[in-house]
Amino acid sequence: MTLSPDLTPLTPRKRAVLVGASSGIGAALARELAHRGYALALLARRAGALDALCREINAAAGDTRAVAYTHDVTDYELIPALFQKLLADLGRIDSVVYAAGVMPTVTFTEYNFDKDKAMVDSQLLGALAWLGQAAALFERMGEGQIVGIASVAGDRGRVLNPGYGAAKAGFVTYLESLRNRLTRRGVNVLTIKPGRVDTEMSRAAGMTRGLYPVGKTAAAIARAMHKRKQVVYIPGWYRFLMLGIIHTPSFIFRRLKF
Numbered sequence: 001m002t003l004s005p006d007l008t009p010l011t012p013r014k015r016a017v018l019v020g021a022s023s024g025i026g027a028a029l030a031r032e033l034a035h036r037g038y039a040l041a042l043l044a045r046r047a048g049a050l051d052a053l054c055r056e057i058n059a060a061a062g063d064t065r066a067v068a069y070t071h072d073v074t075d076y077e078l079i080p081a082l083f084q085k086l087l088a089d090l091g092r093i094d095s096v097v098y099a100a101g102v103m104p105t106v107t108f109t110e111y112n113f114d115k116d117k118a119m120v121d122s123q124l125l126g127a128l129a130w131l132g133q134a135a136a137l138f139e140r141m142g143e144g145q146i147v148g149i150a151s152v153a154g155d156r157g158r159v160l161n162p163g164y165g166a167a168k169a170g171f172v173t174y175l176e177s178l179r180n181r182l183t184r185r186g187v188n189v190l191t192i193k194p195g196r197v198d199t200e201m202s203r204a205a206g207m208t209r210g211l212y213p214v215g216k217t218a219a220a221i222a223r224a225m226h227k228r229k230q231v232v233y234i235p236g237w238y239r240f241l242m243l244g245i246i247h248t249p250s251f252i253f254r255r256l257k258f
């Protein structure tokens with residue numbers, strides 16, 4: 001773990017931790033939140049990508065808005081001490097966003113435990129480790145916001161990538177449990193369910209059509225955070241598409257190819 005320079009020059013109003021910020025949705029959200037005046041602690045494994053993003057954000061803001069912390073979310077035992085370090089560096093934490101995760105390509109006839117484990121480790125167990133810290137802090141504070149970048153893939157068990165869908169379904173249920181615990185304590189828990197977003201992950205999985213721009217995705221997440229929404233599909237019309245998918249009878253769903 002590489003720790004970053006001190007954050008004392010930070011003075012903006014809101015302070016957020018973004019886990020999984022080196023590319024894609026996390027990086028775009030970092031740019032969006034910095035633009036809205038947030039001070040940010042950005043975490044991921046690729047130090048070079050994180051440092052470049054911090055330089056870009058800080059140059060655009062004209063001060064130190066973002067600081068990088070190199071971290072692998074599967075180093076679960078390091079997370080409690082790192083969370084306390086971030087709290088000390090930022091002075092306070094208002095929001096914690098969990099956007100980390102891998103999605104290796106899984107073929108239609110493949111059953112590969114290593115790939116499934118990598119997805120559950122990064123998409124679900126890392127989220128439990130990070131958001132449990134956030135939940136305990138925000139419960140004590142009586143305020144704060146937890147944001148999970150889940151997926152429409154958690155809404156129904158589909159044929160394409162069973163391990164990914166299972167990790168996302170677990171994440172969605174965990175976020176709902178946190179919401180049911182914490183809303184009464186003044187804490188907002190926001191579940192984001194993107195469809196297909198134009199990022200490294202979707203391109204690597206061979207998706208090329210119908211991709212939603214990552215900048216618009218980040219803007220929609222920031223708006224949902226501002227309005228303290230609870231469950232948001234991106235783009236919004238996916239809510240209706242997924243309503244149809246959720247209610248498709250199993251005897252039809254078993255024959256589908258997605």
Ligand SMILES: NC(=O)c1ccc[n+]([C@@H]2O[C@H](COP(=O)([O-])OP(=O)(O)OC[C@H]3O[C@@H](n4cnc5c(N)ncnc54)[C@H](OP(=O)(O)O)[C@@H]3O)[C@@H](O)[C@H]2O)c1
Nearest residue numbers: 020022023024025044045046072073100101196197199201
């Ligand atoms: N793209 C889509 O269509 C789509 C749709 C629905 C949901 N999502 C979800 O959105 C989230 C972000 O994905 P994305 O599309 O933005 O893909 P991405 O560009 O590949 O971003 C994934 C992020 O997670 C970080 N990460 C992965 N494993 C990590 C680990 N072990 N420790 C720390 N950080 C880790 C990556 O950073 P490092 O590699 O530097 O560690 C990167 O910053 C994921 O949870 C994904 O499942 C994406």
